[in-house]
Amino acid sequence: MANIYDLYKTMESNKVMLSFKGRVTSDLLMSVLQIMETKLVAEDESPKVRKKIYNVLVECLQNLYHHIDKEKEGPSTSEIDEQSAIFMIAKDGNQYSIMTGNYMDSVDVDKLEDKLKLINSMDKDELKQYYKTVLADGQRSDKGTAGLGMIDIARKSGQKLEYHFLPVDDVSTFFSLNVKIA
Amino acid sequence: MDNFVLEGSAKTPSVDFNAEKGVLELRGRSIPENSIEFYKPLNEWIENYGKSPQPETTVDVRLEYFNTSSSKCILDLFKQLENLNGSGTNIKVNWYFEEDDEDMEEAGEDYQAIINLPFNMIEVEEI
Numbered sequence: 652m653a654n655i656y657d658l659y660k661t662m663e664s665n666k667v668m669l670s671f672k673g674r675v676t677s678d679l680l681m682s683v684l685q686i687m688e689t690k691l692v693a694e695d696e697s698p699k700v701r702k703k704i705y706n707v708l709v710e711c712l713q714n715l716y717h718h719i720d721k722e723k724e725g726p727s728t729s730e731i732d733e734q735s736a737i738f739m740i741a742k743d744g745n746q747y748s749i750m751t752g753n754y755m756d757s758v759d760v761d762k763l764e765d766k767l768k769l770i771n772s773m774d775k776d777e778l779k780q781y782y783k784t785v786l787a788d789g790q791r792s793d794k795g796t797a798g799l800g801m802i803d804i805a806r807k808s809g810q811k812l813e814y815h816f817l818p819v820d821d822v823s824t825f826f827s828l829n830v831k832i833a
Numbered sequence: 834m835d836n837f838v839l840e841g842s843a844k845t846p847s848v849d850f851n852a853e854k855g856v857l858e859l860r861g862r863s864i865p866e867n868s869i870e871f872y873k874p875l876n877e878w879i880e881n882y883g884k885s886p887q888p889e890t891t892v893d894v895r896l897e898y899f900n901t902s903s904s905k906c907i908l909d910l911f912k913q914l915e916n917l918n919g920s921g922t923n924i925k926v927n928w929y930f931e932e933d934d935e936d937m938e939e940a941g942e943d944y945q946a947i948i949n950l951p952f953n954m955i956e957v958e959e960i
Contacts, residue, residue, distance in 0.1 A: 713866055
């Protein structure tokens, strides 16, 4: 039972407001957004900050949602539950952090990493231009996602995205993302 | 033709497309996981409206938030209207945003830069 206390202390020292581990469903997503809206009002944040956080949260959670929505080709050979994810929302001083973690196919890592590097190399105006280019080019997946999520997250955050890729076995990598909003 | 009215939900905006007045309004938040499903009937209505439109058409966008999945669908809506513009109707867009909401103001400017329709950017106290 001491583990629970350890977990509590870790979350407490990281100033975690809300955390979840498991599958991100549509209903869960809506509940989390409602809880966070109430919490942000209670924290007395300005409408501007509240909207920014809400927006980034929507994109981050929907990334996790679409990730589990993804159809697997063939049976999984992995021991891990690839559809399980983690997210945490923390507040330290005036800075909010939205942290997510999910498994992904290792073969897709390079593509995502290139995109994140590109996004982090851009300033505010370049990001705006990049967003418009991707928006206007008309490409879209059958889930309605358009490759705009990370660009939008970076624009709203105004800070560099922190990320990490950890290979967990032959085929899977754990992807961690930390988005800061001040 | 029939007007198109939908109540807003936690994830989708309210829709009030009025064929007699030539006023098309979207209001609230648009954050569905899959926006295509939600926006398809709106595109279909506009297609029909385009067959006998009012001489003047006003599009009022009063969105509080929208996700990136919606942003593509909203662009498609504007593209459709862009094609209609000048053929039997003159279209203008009123893009509303709340005071200090630079993100929503910028989002309007992004569309304005891509779409060849007159945009009025209107700052209001509350959406």
